[in-house]
Amino acid sequence: MAAHREAMAFVATCLLVLIATASGKRTVTTKINYKCDIPECQTGYNGSFANLVYVRAQEESDVLHYAISTIHIPTILVIHTRGDANSQLSVNWEKLMNEEEFNNDSISVSDSSKVVYSYALVFTKLHEYNDTSDAASLSSYPVWNSTKRVVRDFNEFEWMEASAVKGEENSFVFNSTMWTNSTVNMLGQDAPRNYTPSLSFTFRVYADQSRETRLPHLLYNENGTQFDFTLDNFTPAFSMSRFALELAVISDSHKEEMSIKETKSIDDEYTPGIFRVTNLVTRPKDPVDGAFIQWKPVSYQDSPRSRSVATSVKSYELGDTKNVTSLLKTSLAYAYFSDAMFTDSMNAITTNISFGLSKDGSYTKTNYTSWTASVGYGNPPMDKVSLLVIGVISAGLGIPVIIIIFGGLFVCIRKQRNKNYRQLQDVSSSYPQNGEST
Structure with a gap:
């Protein structure tokens, strides 16, 4: 009988080890303003801090390097290395802050031959439109119609010093207090300067796989990070303002058509009424060695989040990067990829994500919008019916x-x-x- 119990205990232990191995777990370390030795990291420049957070996620000899920054323009740069457990990110701060040397190896890894794949997500523009027809669609208001639509480049925003999220491991936030040129152009020279954080990006990098406790309860794994984009008392330009976020995705792969698709799920245990998940995949033919952006088509008009303040999220067709080339050249992606990101050796697209649903009162109802998405390496997590x-x-x-x-x-x-x-x-x-x- 004792031998039988010992055999059962051995089998159970083996199963636990197999499950832990299959699920994967990384050792994650986060360093805000990694090895920064310039004044801009402590005092800011032109009213804005030089924020760069380095997150290193290691699993044996497999390392994911995250460089997440608001220098010039908000960017998530991810470099995947394999075969070197000691691989480290290198940041040349002097070059990074010098526009003439910005693309000259400002960002690199200790051994470039170990790089398996790299990609970047760049936040290029914030669109605002006056939805007088309550269509809740960015396409209904052409960009040239300045009386109905305002476009703000993200390099116009001023950023506070990056800070860790209290009580949350490997989480940090970038807060913007205001925008610069757009305020003057729209509201006049005497417009009051708002020093209260009104736009923010909050990032969370994970060591293993599970489901986020916050709505919309997105799945996550050890190969990705989640971010919240939030507008909180951001001064609107119109009486019926709605917002859209423009993204650029840069993939270190030969020209291959990226795709954005919605998948259906029968599981609404965690987000009742939401049966869809949207995935933007950089390498549809080989997703295991590519990257993804994943979100549920829902955003929230108030905090704390709940079903009663939920509204819709709409994604648009993928386009090229011709109209944002100058912005991309100020991003952390350019500091790493340089001019190669505009050649056939790489792939780059842009897309828009708009927030709001007809008859939800628009942004001006609560002056609040928050949206969550995941960015990761490999196959996007898939919803499964829970036990x-x-x-x-x-x-x-x-x-x-x-x-x-x-x-x-x-x-x-x-x-x-x-x-x-x-x-x-x-x-x-x-x-x-x-x-x-x-």
Whole structure:
């Protein structure tokens, strides 16, 4: 008996090890303003801080290097190296802050031959449009119509010093207090300067895989990061303002058509009523060695998040980067890829993500919008029906089936017993009773 218990314990241990190995876990370290030795990191430049956060996520000899920054323009740069457990990111701060040397190896890794794949997500523009028709569609308001639409380049924003999120490991936030040129152009020279954070990006890098506790409860794994984009009391330009975020995706792969697709899920346990997940994949033919951006088509009009303040998110067709070349040349992606990012050796696209649904009151109803997305390496996480849901379904379907089966068996047994009883009565009645002659 003891030997049997020991064998069972050994099998259980092996299964746990296999599960842990399959799920993967990385050692994650976060360093804000990594090895920065210039004044701009402590005091800022032109009213804006030089923020660069280096996150290193290691699994044996496989390392993901995240360089996330608001220098010039918000950017997530990810470099995947394999075969060198000691691989490190190198940042030349002097070159990074010098526009003439910005693309001259400002960002690199210790051994470039170990790089497997690299990609970048660049936040290029913030679109605002006056949705007087309540269409909740950016396409309904052409960019040339300045009376209905305002476009702000992200290199016009001023950024506060990056800070860690209290109580959350490997999480940090970039806050913007205002925009510069756009404020003057739209509201005039005497417009009050808003020093309260009104636009922010919050990032979370994970060591393993699970599901985020916050709505919309996106899945995450050890190969990615999630970010929240939030507008909170951002001064609108119109009475019926809605916003859209323009993104550029740079992929270190030969020209290959990126794709953006919606997948359906039967599981609404975590986000009731949301049965769709959107995936932008950089290498559709080989997603294992590519990158993805994933989100659910929902944003929130107030904090804390809840179903009652949820509204829609709309994605648009993928386009080229011709109209944002000058912005991309100020991004951290350019500091690493240099001019190669504009050649056939790489792939680059832009797309827009707009927030809002017809009859939701627009942004001006609450002066608040928040949206969450994941950025990662490899296949995007897929929603699966949880054990709880399987248990509920099994109970809902299984109990009636069990009742029917046992009920049928009971009826059959009862009938058989009654039949046997009648047969015994018939047999007993055929024998002579006491006092009767044979």
